[in-house]
Amino acid sequence: MAKRNAPTILDVAERAGVSKSLVSLVMRESPNVSEDKRRAVLEAARELGYRPNAAARSLVRQRTYLIGVMVSDFGNPFFSDLLEGVEEAALLAGYRALFNTGSRLPAREVSAVDTLLQLRTDGIVLASPRFEDRELAKIPRSVPAVVVGKNTGAAGIDVVMNDDHHGSDLMVEHLVRLGHRRIAHLHAVPGAGAAARLEGFISAMTARGLDPMVVEGGFTEAAGVAGARALLDLDPRPTAVFAANDVAAMGVMRVLESAGMRIPEDISLAGYDNVDFASLEHIGLTTVDQPRRQIGTMAVELLLERINGSRSRRRRVTVEPTLIERTTTGPPPPSD
Amino acid sequence: MAKRNAPTILDVAERAGVSKSLVSLVMRESPNVSEDKRRAVLEAARELGYRPNAAARSLVRQRTYLIGVMVSDFGNPFFSDLLEGVEEAALLAGYRALFNTGSRLPAREVSAVDTLLQLRTDGIVLASPRFEDRELAKIPRSVPAVVVGKNTGAAGIDVVMNDDHHGSDLMVEHLVRLGHRRIAHLHAVPGAGAAARLEGFISAMTARGLDPMVVEGGFTEAAGVAGARALLDLDPRPTAVFAANDVAAMGVMRVLESAGMRIPEDISLAGYDNVDFASLEHIGLTTVDQPRRQIGTMAVELLLERINGSRSRRRRVTVEPTLIERTTTGPPPPSD
DNA sequence: CCGGCACCTTGGAACGTTCCAAGCCCACTT
């Protein structure tokens, strides 16, 4: 028997013996209220368990102080730090972050965004949306929006991206410095960011006068397994493998190990993303880290610029990845 | 220059040449509307990009059809499936799920819950709240609430729990069946669910006439490392180690390997939780799986029972874990 | 003693919906 009716500002006003306007003033921490009335109101509010109704408030203010975030997939560990970044930056600016998910289904994602729009959040962050750009382009007509974890050409939408091109370059640089010359990239055909990683790999290799070896893979462990099999057939074999992401690298690792090769003594292996398990000492995967938290805070900053009206031109920001050197990479075998 | 003013029901009414009430009827898919007016309204709404204002709606309906979820930590992979379960069940019942986080800080968690309360969500799911029960107990006064991923005695709050006691029993059963008699449990002193796992381990062992070996560990890789060192000092050494969770098991794995022991030939290792990396073939950790998705859907069902007023008595539900047998467990060495 | 001013307090309008009671229209019955 939960009492469904929450106390309103009028209940508080009556109990404290003041007008509703005064209660409103106290709740918004206005300085123009006498100390005794303030205390009386606060006391009454506490006794009644009063809590302002966000709906009524947003209706008259025409502002919600809410940032909505549509996350395509809560299961993707890449997002967790990013979301914390959003939360952090929103809080700092006096906003609250509210999250939503489409469970990886485009239609549901659209409906999740719709929920956010109906709530009239002051801005929307879209984390790797999977629906079409056509749908995307409608959003900024009603509210400032920014896409992260994916690129988009949709008009009126800001973008925060990791510089995948540069990330690949960092990795090639690292491997070359160790002495590798035959480096293979296992790329993820249609995956988000995969194209830029591949392209970065190719240009990094050719810029150093090396021949880029490329094998098709994907972003899953199974794809890594398949790719690794293809790798072993290459002649000459590469001395280092750079997978499109950490999960695929794990598939590669398994195949290499069961083929009797030692990592990194016989062959070096690297991934991309620096997911949590990459740092387990049992794995110790060398990889490229994206500043995920920063991507989140940056997204909020872009939103705030638009909310405050200080910008209306489209902006796309890239953040710099860093190399994380662990134990799966080392010098090539002496014979090479 | 995003136009801040979204079209209202009145704009649609004017454009379609009908009253606002009729528009409202169409939006709510009432059957008592003539086909031509319905089309006219829908057309006008589409042209204007009209979207109902959730705040105004919730104000008069006294219902939001929203389920709020406070997640203590988006980074905990345990939650992702759980959240999908919540989303799924909410959608099925005509509700939308909205997520929130406290970034592991008790004070922030309280404020995240407050945001949900101000929004007047029709129910609240608390995923492993870290704040005190005193604070928890206030929530059900305003709205139905259920806690998951943690136990609580707070009045008026429902609970959905994994049966950790049974999970330990499953694991002991598995190891004993393989032939192990000296089994050690690495327990996590104050962690959520740790007490039940330890207790389950002890009673499972004694019920089989075996001596429970217990070493202090924790839920982190470092704790696993420390615990594993203590394990190696035991005399006689255990032939199997059951860690409090998968992450700690990874710490154990590393120590055992660098001590030159093979898993599972020389010693068996198991974890708890079945996190994503446990299934990587390079790891292949035997573990206990909690039906995370089911925990999420169950939580929503409990909420709905209260929302519909069909129950007001407190309910606590436990869900059954299952054993996931992989490659880190096997028969003890023949000498034993 | 009055006016002015600062400070505090107040009622009413507005925000965008839903709900309700009532109205209109037309076909059908008697």
Added chain:
DNA sequence: AAGTGGGCTTGGAACGTTCCAAGGTGCCGG
């Protein structure tokens, strides 16, 4: 021809806030 009823449509009240203009009160200076 009038009455009845059903199908469709409508205006106004209500939801719980904030904002605004205006009202009080008390003190100070002239």
